[in-house]
Amino acid sequence: MRDFLKRHQITLLITLLILVVVFIYSVNLRSKTKITLFERVVLALTEPLQRGIDQAGTEISAFWNNYIWLVDTRQQNVAVMQANRDLRAGLVAVNEVKLENKRLKKLLDFVEADPRIVLPALVVAEDASSWSRTIVIDKGTDQGVHAGAPIVVAEGVVGRVIKAADNSSRVxxxxxxxxxxxxxxxxxxxxxxxxxxxxxLTLEYALRDDQVEKDDLIVTSGMGGVFPKGLIIGRVTAVQYNDYDLFQQINFTPVVDFTRLEEVLVLMDTTP
Structure with missing residues (x-):
């Protein structure tokens, strides 16, 4: 094939030039209103080639337009997806603020209804192993927190400080x-x-003759000098005793959901 092209390259070149000239001539003839017999023959011979070129041009134009449309659509989709992500993130942030405001309102209502001095604190860590149930708050001795200070929320008792550092305490x-x-x-x-x-929790040393029932509230008695009187600890779930026991066994659950604990109050003045 290569040898054939080398041998006939001049002939092929001349033929190609003739075809190009004829094609250009036929294109010019299409704009004329009156043509001769020779010009009609030229148009008839070049019609298939002209039709093929026109069709190819149309397909190329359509492909290019579709490609541009797809690129533009993809860019629009990317922009819409980003805007959607931004809106979702904003919605999550708004919901988080609403939930925080709801929790803080409960604490504020508790503070307004109680004359004791309180210090708000955030829960920054927790230890919920099988051996220990403690949390760490972001207030310490620099803010006046000391070991033994009661920790509460609006629902009830959380616990007490067992170790206070400069700016944190373990509860x-x-x-x-x-x-x-x-x-x-x-x-x-x-x-x-x-x-x-x-x-x-369990309530120990409760006398057997006292009629304790399910759903009764367990509150602090004020004895011991740590927790003030009347703070809710939990609600009774089961009561057990027999005729020979001096005390009844009372099981109850805490009113505070420790798995969702985020903000707490430190009772700075425990005087009832």
Missing amino acids: LLVTDASSSIAALVQRTRTRGVARGNGLN
Whole structure:
């Protein structure tokens, strides 16, 4: 094939030039209103070539326009997706602010209804292992927090400070196994000691003759000098005793959801 082209390159070149001239001539003839017989023959011979070129041009133009449209559409889609992500992020932020405002309003209502001096604090860490139930707050001795200070929220008792640093404190939750609080049943005034067992609590040393019922509230008794009187600790879930026991066994759950604890209050003045 290469040898053939070398041998006939002049002939092929001349033929190509003739075809180009004829094609150009036929294009010019299309704009004329009157043509001769020779010109008609030229038009008839070049018609298939002209039609093919026109069709190819149309297809190329359509492809290019579609390509430009697709590129523009893709850019618009990217812009819309980014705007959608921004709106979602903004919505999440707004919802977070609304939830925070709702929690803070509860704390504010508690502060306004209670004459004690309180210090708001944020929960910055937690330890919920099988051995310990503690959290860390962002207030410490520099803000007047000391070991033994009660920690509460609007719903009820959270725990007490067991270690205070300059700008942070570790709080022992009421559900910790080493936690004990002087408490009583609000309805019957039955006294006992609320002890944590990891997830829930029990009220120990409650006399068997007192009629404690499910859903009774357990509140702080004010004894012991740590927690002021009347703060809610939890709600009774089960009561057990037998005829030979001096005390009844009372199980109850805390009113505070420690898995969603974010803001707390430190009671700076525990005087009832």
